[in-house]
Structure formats: structure tokens, C-alpha cells
Amino acid sequence: MQDKIINLIEQVLKNLNLENDGIQNEKIIVEHPINLENGDYSTNIAMLLAPQAKISPKELAEKIVLELKAMSRSDLEIEKVENKNGFINFYLSKNFFENSIQEILEAGQGSTLGIQKGRTLSCYGGNNFFANKKIMVDYTQPNPFKPFHIGHLMSNSIGESITRILEISGAKVVRANYQGDVGLHVAKAVWGILKDDNGKSRFDLPAQRPNSDCKLPADLVSQQAEYIGQCYVAGSTAYEENPEAKKEISEINKKIYEKSDEEINKIYDWGRKITLDAFEEIYKKLGTKFDYYFFEGETGPIGQKIVLENLADLEVEPPLGGSTSKSGIFEKSEGAIIFPAEKYDPKLHTRVFLTNQNLPTYEAKELGLTKIKFEKESTSLTPQGLDISITIIAQEQDELMKVINKVISLIYPEISGRIKYISHGMMRFADSKMSSRKGNVITGESLLHDSMEAIRQKVNLEVEPLNLEVEPPSSGVPEVRPWEFKKVEPQAQLWREKEEMISMVGVAAIKYSILKQAIKKDIIYDFKKSISFEGDSGPYLQYSYVRAKAVLEKAKLGKSDLSVLGKSDLHSLATQPTYDIEKLLYRFPEIVLHSAQELEPHYIANYLIELAHSFNTFYGQVKIVDENDSNSFYRVLITQAFMKTMKDGLYLLGIQVPDRM
């Protein structure tokens, strides 16, 4: 449609003899006005061309409009063209909107786009912006032995959403997660465990793990992970406050890298497994399934090797047959090996890559990681590995990444242009100051839990008495407890559905509050607001969907019924005003494309809120299902189109839709 209007304008300009010289430099821009009252499409071309035409923008616009009217008279899809303050506004006809509703309902049927690795999309709203690109997205990055905090939740929500947006834009995406299983933080946690008298007893617990379909293991894993988190906090505090402890932790760190101490190895293996298992539980709740996990234990040695190979004034003999093309960009300084970034760009600063103990720092590990990422995906068919490597990081790492990127551009110029870092803001708190050192962090898990509990309460109050004590049919069926529901099938089903709903809504509340704003900005986290579920929230979107679904159920319209209706039938049925929701629905693919181009999910989030609001208004204004009104059928189709768009849009944010709320 947009192209059609642009073509029209081009012709008009030709007719008016306005397309010479500089005008060709002015691109014709046709866009949606912010306000629906200003038409469906709009262009400011008259304002751009007025200086050359030597008349005022308004006069020129008037001229163009007259010409346009003459030309588009026969067009069924453009109803009206007007000049308003120099803008030329196009109003689309009912005919266009009916077609667009039809297109939405037919979109994606039988298409293969968007179906990857068992993930299916109805795939309305897709585009080809990243067609045939292989992209790795690395996100979440929690560290074993440390708590999974809200920042990780943020990274996960953003990463998962971007991944899905890339997929629907035609990319082949690999989900990756880089986790720091070695490093000082691990040593701090191990130190804490070693110093803790009770540690031993907890340490033995995993051996007694009950069988897996009992609910206990997940709880136990998370309990133990929490314990390890506490030990980390203890170690971390001691490291800063107690020089003695600092020394001990340093020792432990070295031993972990070398794997030289039996007891430490044992604690290490246990703690690593427990914390990773606990993370896995969280990913499951959040709806992420990673394709690859990278670990610092693996990237460290590789990074170290790269650094040594590119060291100026090699004191260490290069490995036999080692590369002769060393760049010599790293230097020795105060016993450590550094990269003097200022030499290449005065805005950058020096970073340590190998410590004076010859251990790789985060910088060296990241260097190694980048190399493996590209190697891992390199095949005979795609020797270049990845087309794009995206890493979701916290903003505090921005400067660091610039330095690493500089190093990569010097050593591996062929891949440096394909690396992209997307940095997100920090989670800050509205009320109390949270410090990870003091240990009163809000963990990702506790936030999820609290969010779900808040919903459970709301369900209790407003839907029906929660209770799982099912009403006895009349005669003596004994009271049933939730975990005994398997015996009573219908109720068990109900209970499961309710639990699923609570989980979906809880996750939606958190994810939406993260994704509704630009990635770069800090999030001021207000717990009370995040669980309010009103207005600008994830549950509001879900609620709108569920309402629409209830309408459809009332209309008893199965999916198959739609096919009975032909296009011509549709037109004859619809003789009513155009609703705002129709004017928004057809824009969804444009919004998705915009999100993909900018890699910003919040455009979709904001659009969905607008869409949900327009549906709720529509819902309030007219009775959708009305047997005595022949237009009712078209309103039902709008409702269906709304549901499809909402579901796909929420999918792109990583949010599921329940059947009932």
C-alpha cells in the first residue's frame, strides 16, 4: 500500500513537472500519522518541495492533492486524499480494511517461515530482513556459584525476544549462553563453602536425590543453589574486608584453574552442577531453550593462547610451528599482560588480559569466546561461521567491549565487522537500595515466585475461591488436595490449567515490564507496580486476548468455518463504520520489521498495548456477537484477527497466552 501511494505521488510530481534536479535527492516518505485522525498514510513531500516550487507548502500540497484526486478516482482502496497544514493525508477505504482482515486470517497457513526446531508460529507478521543470515545470540549469562539475579532475568527476556524477532525476520538463529564457571567469583564461593561448618552436611545432599517425578528435586536444587549463593556472598565480603581471606581465595582460584586440589575439585564439581541445574529450572519457566552453552573454563585457555601468540617481545618460546603472523599488540606491564588500547584510540583505555599469576581475565576469555563462536558454526557450506554474532550485555560492560572489539579487529579483521553487542540498562529499585555484596539481592527466582503468588491471590479473590478443595458433587467424596488431583481427573485438569495460567501471567508481568521500554535505558524496578496487572502491563495484554477468546466461544465459530466464506461474501456482509482497531491491525508486519531493523522489542510491546486498548474500546462500544445483526460476522472476524495478531506479537516478546484468566 505504501509503495502504491509512493508511486502515485511520483506520477503526480512528474505531471506537475516537479521532479527535476534536487527533488530526486528528496526521498518521498510516506508514513502513518501518529494520530489516527490524520488519515492512514501521510506525506510531507509538499513541505520539502515548496522552496523549489517557489510557492508555500500549503499551496503546493493543494495542487498535488487535486492532481492525486484526479488520478486515484478509480482506486477502490483509497477513499479520500486531503491537504492539512501542508501534509497530504490519505484515508483508506473500508474495502482495504476488509481485505487486510482477510489477509491476516489467511496469513501463515502452510508457510514454512517461522517454523524452526519445533517452534511453530502462525507466522503472521514475518519479513525477510534477515533472510538467509545465520545469527548467534548470546544472552542471560549467569555465573555458576552466584545467584541468578534480576539482571539475568533482564538479559534473558531481551535476548529471547530479539531471537524470536530475528527468526520471524528470516534468520536462522542459534541461542547461546555463556557462563562463568571459573574465575575469582567461583573461588569466593568455594572459600565460603569451605569455611562453613554446616557445608559438609548440605554438600552430601545431592546423593540422596529422590526420583525425578517427585516435586522435591527442583526445590532441593534451588535450596542448595541458594546456599551456594550465600557462601559466595560470604566469600565476597571477606575478600574485600579481610586481607587474609583475600590471599586464601586467590590461592583457591589458582587451584581451581589447575584442578590440583582433590577436595576443592569435589566441591567445585558439585557446586557447578547444582547451580547449573537451578538455572535450567529457571530457563524452563521463562521459556528459553539454549542450543549451546559456553563456559569460561573452555574459553580461558583459548584466550590465553591467543594473547600469548600476539605478545610483543615474546619471552616464551612460541609453540613449534606456531603462527608467524603474530601481531604483537599485547605488552607486558607490572607482571601482567595488557592491551594498551590508548595507542589505537585515545578514547579507549588499557586493560589487563593475563594477570600476574598468568591467569586469563574476563577480557582474554571473551576473546577466546568470540573465536569459538565463529569456529563452532563453521562448516564446509558456511565457512564464514556466523553472519552476525549478537551478545546481550549489561551497559556497565560497554567500555570493556569496545576494547575487546578493538583487539578483535586487529587480530581477526575478517570477523570484527560481524560482531554486535547490545547493551541493556541496569535494574534499579524504587524503594530500597540493593547491594549484591550485602546479599540482599532480589534473585530472579524469588521475583518470579512473588509475581506468581500475587497472581494466585488475585485469582482467589476475583475469579473463584482458589480452592483446590473441590466441591464434593453432593455425596461423600472426600476433600481433595492438590497433589492428589490425579485421582480426580476433571479437577486435576482444572488445577493444572490454573497453575499454568498463573505461571504464564507471572512471567508475562515481569517480561513485559522489562520489554516495554528501550533496551538501553535503566529500569527502575517497582515491585508493587510490576504486580499490579493494570493498564500498561503484560497481564493486560493477556486479558484482552482471553476476553476475545471468550467472545469467539460464544459465537461458536471454529477455525474451519472461516474457509466457508469467500471474499465476496465478506464484502457483502460488511456495511458498517471502520473501527480504529482495523486501522491498527494491518500495521503489525511493519512494526515487526521496524523492531527487527532496530533490534528493539519495545516497538512491539507498545504496539500491542495500543492494539489491546483499541480492542477493549471496540468491545465496550459494540456488541460483537449479535444474532440479529448481519454485520456481527464481520466483527467476529475482526476479533479473530485481533487474537491472531496479539498471540503472535506476544510470542515475539516471549510471552504465552492462557485460555482463561
Next chain:
RNA sequence: GCCCUCGUAGUUCAAUGGAUAGAACAGAGCUCUUCUAAGGCUUCGAUGUAGGUUCGAUUCCUACCGAGGGCACCA
């Protein structure tokens, strides 16, 4: 001190250089004998300061003020 990011209603967020700067929450007032009121409708209210570029600036440039982050062996 140097570098990065960000300053929009009381609060939390929107706005490819365009029209009357949009929402939500909080405040005031309506609205369920009608498809789920977690809803809808009214109403009150904002671009940190000073310059510059432009027909036009919340958006681009400069300075200042304010918030957060980074700046050598943590990640």
C-alpha cells in the same frame, strides 16, 4: 579528571527532524439486569538550562547542570 549512557506530566515509560508531545499509574468524576470491570469513558497535568543548525527540534550540534556506569590484574 577523562570516557560512555541517560534527563519528557507527581511517578514509570512512548514519540524514522513534522501536525494539538502519546500511554499507564497516582488524583477528581462516571460506567456491570448486556459477549470476563485485570475493562471502558470524562478530567487534571510534562520536553533540565543556555545557545546554534532548520520552513520546522523532545529528536541533530556546542556548553553547562543533574543521574547512573566505566577508567590495571573482578566479571
